[in-house]
Amino acid sequence: MTRWLLNVARPVLAPLSISILMRTVALVCGVALLVVAAGGIATALDGGAIAPVLWTLVAIALVKAFARYLEQYAGHYVAFKALALLRVMMFARLEPQAPAAVEGRRTGDLLSRATRDVDRVEVFFAHTIGPALTAVLVPAGVGAWLALAVSPAAAGVAAAGWLLMLCVASLGARASVAASAGLRERRGALAQHVTDTIQGVSEVVAFSAEERRLAGLDAIGREAAALQATRARWASTRRGLTQTLVVATPMLALAAALPLGWETAVVAAAAVLGATPAVVAVEEFAAELDQAYAAAGRLREVMDAAPATPEPLVPAAAPRGELDVALTDVVFSYPAVDAGDGRDAPARPALDGVTMTIPAGTTTALVGVSGAGKSTIGALIARFHDPGEGSVTLGGVDARDLADADLRRLVSVVPQRPYLFAGSIRDNLLLARPEATDGELLAACADAALTDTLARMPQGLDTPVGEHGTQLSGGERQRVAIARALLRDAPVLVLDEITSQLDAATEAGLGEAMRTVRRGRAVAVIAHRLTSIVDADQIVVVDAGRIVERGTHRELLAADGAYARLWARQAAAEDAAGARR
Amino acid sequence: MLTYRPLVLGVLATVLAALLYLQAGRAIDDGDAGALALAAIGIAALVGASSWYSTRAASRDQVALEGSDRTRLVRHVIALGPVHRTRAQAGRLVSTSTDAVERSAQYRATFLGSVIGSLLAPLAVVAIIAAAIDLRIALLLLAAVPVVPLAIGGFRKIFRKVSTSYRASARRLAAEYLDSLQGLPTLRGLGAGRARGAALAVHAERVRADVMRLLAGNQLVLFVTDAVFSLAMIVLATGLAMAGAAAGTLTAGEAVAVVLLSTLMTEPVDRIGQFFYIGMGGIASGKEIARTLATPMPRAAADAPEPTDDDGSIVLEDVTFTYGRDASTPVLAGFSLEVRRGERVVLAGRSGAGKSTVLGLIQGHLAAQSGAVRVGGHEVRDVSPAWLHRRLGIVAQQTYLFTGSLAENLRLAAPEASEADLWEALRRARLEAEVRAWPRGLDTPVGERGMSLSGGQAQRVGIARALLADAPILLLDEPTSQTDLDAEAEILAAIAELCEDRTVLAVGHTEAVLSSSTRIVTVGGAA
Incomplete structure (x- = not known):
């Protein structure tokens, strides 16, 4: 793991040597400060001048502080550079894994890896490498000087004390690492339990399950506490032993050197006292390092994960012009999730034998209850996932054979909750086509029924x-997303309809925009309100991962089957949404 | 709210070390290395035991505080009942009940007490110098003691500004990144992922340069405190010890003991940096918890009476x-x-x-x-x-x-x-x-x-x-x-x-x- 981290950060590591050098200087100054002060007593007793000693101390103190400043600055410089590097790398590796990796259940976990775990690695760069090296270098240097120039006996005592401190720092390392890992897992379970209680609060209240939920939470809390106690047991043992050695070593060195005369002994003791913090630092960062390594491990896991949709070795030529979209015998299951007990929870196929075609230039509406699989069909057309069985073709070419860049040019997606980035409307539109002129932007906005809205905005x-685009209303966000998709000018469009209720004027404007968008494209509309897609060329009813009906609005109503039942349900559903608002 | 054991034991450890330094002074004057070695081993063992116990106790307190805060928060949330929340609000509530609870407990149990202890320790050292060595030196050093908390207070004011803008920059960096990650599906749908990645790298670099500039100011504060306290404590003590030795009012051993004791008085300095990192986070988390608990409850109290009859209507x-x-x-x-x-x-x-x-x-x-x-x-x-x-x-x-x-x-x-x-x-x-x-x-x-x-x-x-x-x-x-x-x-x-x-x-x-x-x-x- 150390090697991996150093490899990642190699381009920015150079200033670390300044940090280490300055740390050495600061620590040596710490030793010198005490040695000069102790030596000054003997000078004063011999009737020597006091002022030069004090000025020397002032000079050493200033150099020490300055060195410490440079040490910290250079260390943080490397750390922040390395973190920026890690973030950029992580983004680059995640991009081909999206959206599978950042949607649904794993979002929270992944985002916490990308932000908190990256932050935890800071400890490694800013507070580990330097202290680890100087913990050996400074005591070795001071020890050698003591042995050769001051008192071999004191040097022996100091060496023994310092070595013991290093041994103590590694006590219970394995048990602590295991406990840390377990603790993180239990903290995850705690967060999940709290999430459940908050989201399922209706059930908790309805079944008077408050005390039982709290007892469940407490049980997980106690398991976490037990692991915490294991860690604390080792940490307090290390702390206790280290403090014993810290206090004893300098005074034992003094006692050992005393036969050589108190002047010598005091210098020896001061040197040992001054150098000890360099060694103690190991015990201090070791505790943090656990966490940093665990965090680095989780980052590595994400960065090494395979993309959801691999690039073809030999890409096929991209089809040109208008094209058909076809799904043939598609079976698809979302990847299984760990059930929390080390076993994977059984997955239900999200799509089971789906075959359908969207002819070029026509619109197909996908309808069904939530969870029926209509959004999954959209995600497969956009090749966010590959089917487990069967195929998805664009203009007769299997989506798996297309280079990712080509595929993105062919398929444009307007998600249900379009994501707008903090910035201006222009910034968000330019994402789709960075070279677009103002004229093109305004034309796209006109087609997306945004002109009136823009006219009302002074800027x-x-x-x-x-x-997250919160300054705009839901309808406005959706229309910005449509304008963005229009700028892409892709022959295939996947449009996930907005679910929340809009006022009549907005809805009419949006309907107009949708009709403009559909022209000349193969469009899949994931419809949540049936009223908005009655004029679709084809309506496909999806239920429990299968297609159960297809036809036009009129045909399906006449057939009095699944679609007719959905149509009947719709009124009730919209009713409820209105009442809850 | 404060747990007292780290405070008391922290001061005790300083007092024990001070006694050992006095013994060192005595050994210098009478040449009895054996007595010093025995005292060193004995006192070191006591200091070790005290810090072992203190660390352990703090960890237990932390676990207990964390558990009770978490239970209180979740009980409150349940009592609020089925209130409509956005996903972001629900997410914040979860993070308050887990992360904030953990950080606030850590702050109260392990940090606050030991910080106060380290601020009080110099007073104990001064008292020992007064009793065992020289009242005049003790009084002069005592005059320097308030400099530590005063300077911390003063710097906190300057530092707060620097620290606020530093944290704002760091947060901006994180927010920018988070924004891109959450928008990744959209970016990929638009085929704009790679371009955005490059733009993000440029932007992140700009914010990082900002952060470094602020850090330079931030570290300058540490530079000043470090220099000032090394000077104020060690140089002052050494000067007084040397003058005393030259004038014959102090023995060699006493003079050395004063220098050694002054090292114990610089302890608060080491805590300043930590205070701004762990301390501020802990205080902010505590406020977050208090805010959540302050949300008024619309529902009837759980101790309302249970009727005995029921007409089923x-x-x-x-x-x-x-x-x-x-x-x-x-x-x-x-x-x-x-x-x-x-x-x-x-x-x-x-x-x-x-x-x-x-x-x-x-x-x-x-x-x-x-x-x-x-x-x-x-x-x-x-x-x-x-x-x-x-x-x-x-x-x-x-x-x-x-x-x-x-x-x-x-x-x-x-x-x-x-x-x-x-x-x-x-x-x-x-x-x-x-x-x-x-x-x-x-x-x-x-x-x-x-x-x-x-x-x-x-x-x-x-x-x-x-x-x-x-x-x-x-x-x-x-x-x-x-x-x-x-x-x-x-x-x-x-x-x-x-x-x-x-x-x-x-x-x-x-x-x-x-x-x-x-x-x-x-x-x-x-x-």
């Missing part, structure tokens, strides 16, 4: 959208 | 209810409804007419501005929620499944239910055959980390729960509006069975209930 295209 | 009398403060457009205005024991009533009405509001009022999740809401003949807000919920069973639009096994999810409704009871409930909920086919049966993990059940399966788990809870009144809140079409018939059959021998109030077109219901009540004008 127009430069209006900031706020964090 | 639901009555709403002249009820007016408004969401928020806008009293001009009440959802319900003068609404009345009576459902007698054994009756079946379906609430009809257009979208937004207040059907779900009626169910919320009956369950006590909402409080009417005026009028009476009675269950079993008792005003809902005056009875214990536990009693109320034993009377009411509910099958809602969606059934929430908790992380854990299917059996645990069913026992939420009836903790004492035997395995046979569970199978019987599953049979009547029309889910038995499917569960028998699962390799782990009742032990199958469900919920977020478990098997993904279809909407229809989850709904039948909800019905099985209602069967196990066996409440006399059943509320149906559009139980089939979100379920798979092919499971609809089975769910309706299961609901029909659930309705037998119960008082039923239903919302939505639940045919099974409609066919045998006695009455349809329209909410808010024509349906």
Whole structure:
């Protein structure tokens, strides 16, 4: 793990040598400060001048502080550079794993890896490498000087004390690492339990299960506490033994050198006292290092994960012009999740034998209850996943044979909750086509029924959208996303319809925008409100991962089957949404 | 809130070390190395034992504080009841109940006490110098002692500004990154991932340069404190010791002891840096917890009385209810409804007419501005929620499944239910055959980390729960509006069975209930 981290950060490691050098200087100054002060007593007793000693002390203190400053600055410089590098690398490795990796259940975990775990690695770069090296270098140097120039006996005592401190620092390392890993897992379980209680609070209240939920939480808390206690047992043992050695070593060195005269003995003791912090640092960072290594391990896991959709070895030529989209006998299951007991939870196929075609230039609406599999069909058309069995073809070419860059040019996606980045409307539109002119941007906005909205904004295209686009309404966000998709000008469009209720005017505008968008494209609309897709060329009813019906609105209503039942349900569902608002 | 052991033991360790340094001075004067070695071993062992005990005690306190804070928060959240929250709000609540609780406990248990201890330690050292060596030196050093906390206070003011903008920059860096990660699916859908990655790298670099500039200022503060305290303490002490030795008022041993003792007085300096990193985080977490606990609770207290009689009815009398403060457009205005024991009533009405509001009022999740809401003949807000919920069973639009096994999810409704009871409930909920086919049966993990059940399966788990809870009144809140079409018939059959021998109030077109219901009540004008 150390090697991996150093490898990652290699391009920015050079200033670390300055940090280590300055740390050495600061520590040596710490030794010198005490040695000069102790030596000064003998000078004063002999009637020597006091002032030069004090000025020397002032000089040493200033050099020490300055060296410490440079040490910290250079160390943090490397650490922040390395973290930035890690973040950029992580983003690059995650991009081909998206959206599978950042959607659904794993989002929280992944985001915490990408942010908190990256931060934890800081300890390694800023507070580990330097202290580890100087913990050996400084005591070795001071020890050698003591042995050769001051008192071999004191040097022997100091060497023994320092070696013991290093041994103590590694006491219970394995048990602590195991406990840390377990603790993190239990903390995850605690967070999950709290999440459940918050999201399922209706059930908790309805079944008067408050005390039982709290007891369950407490049980997990106690397991975490037991692991914490294991860690604390070792940490306090190490701390106790280290403190014993820290206090005893300098005074034992003094006692050992006393037969050589008190002047010599005092210098020896001061040197040992001054050098000891260099060794103690190991015990201090060792505890943090556990966490940093564990964090690095989790980062590595994510960065080494295979992309959800591998690039073909020999990409096929991308089809041109308008094209058909076809799914043939598609079976697809989402990857299994760990059930928390080391076993994978059984997965239910999200799609089971789906065959359908969206002819070029037509619109197909996918309808069904939530969880039926309609969004999954959209995700497969956009090749966010590959089917387990069967195939998805674009213009007759298997999506798996297309280079990712080509595929992205062919398929454009408007998600249900379009993500807008903090920045202006213009910034968000330019993401789709960085070289677009203002004229093109405005044309796309016109097609997306955004012109009136923009006219109402004093800053127009430069209006900031706020964090996650929260300055805009849901309908406005959706239309910005549509304008963005129009700028892409891809022959295939996957449009996940917005679910929340919009006012009538917005809905009418949005309907108009949708009709513009559909022209000349193969469009899959994932429909949540049936009223908005009655004019689709084809309506496909998905239920429990299978296609149960297909036809036009009129045909399906006449058939009085699944679609007709959904149509009947719709009124009730919208009713409820209205009441809850 | 502060735990005192790290404080007391921290001062004790300093006092012990000071005594050892005095002994060192004595050894220098009388040349008795043996006595010093013995004292060193003895006192070091005591210091070690004290810091062993202190670390251990702090860790235990931390665990205890963490547990009690967590329980208090979650209890509060449950008491707030089913309040609508955005995903972000729910996420923040989870992080307050886990991360913030952990950090605040760490701050209070392990950090605060030892910081105060290290600020008090110099006073103990001064007292020892006064008693054992020289009063005048002690007084001069004492004059320098307040410099430490004063300087910390002063620097805190300067530092707060630097630190605030430093943290703001660091947060901006993190937010930018988070923004890109969360938007990754969108970026990929637009084929803009790589370009955004490059832009992000440039931007991150700019913010990093910012952070470094601020860090330069931040570290400057540490530079000054470090230099000042090394000077103030060690140089002052050495100067006084040398002068004393030259004048003959101090023996060599006493003079050396003063220099050694001064090293104990620089201890607070080492804590300053930590204070801003661990300390500020801990204080902020504590405030976050307090804010959450301060959210007022709308629900009745849990210690309200349990009625002994129950007439099995639901009555709403002249009820007016408004969401928020806008009293001009009440959802319900003068609404009345009576459902007698054994009756079946379906609430009809257009979208937004207040059907779900009626169910919320009956369950006590909402409080009417005026009028009476009675269950079993008792005003809902005056009875214990536990009693109320034993009377009411509910099958809602969606059934929430908790992380854990299917059996645990069913026992939420009836903790004492035997395995046979569970199978019987599953049979009547029309889910038995499917569960028998699962390799782990009742032990199958469900919920977020478990098997993904279809909407229809989850709904039948909800019905099985209602069967196990066996409440006399059943509320149906559009139980089939979100379920798979092919499971609809089975769910309706299961609901029909659930309705037998119960008082039923239903919302939505639940045919099974409609066919045998006695009455349809329209909410808010024509349906």
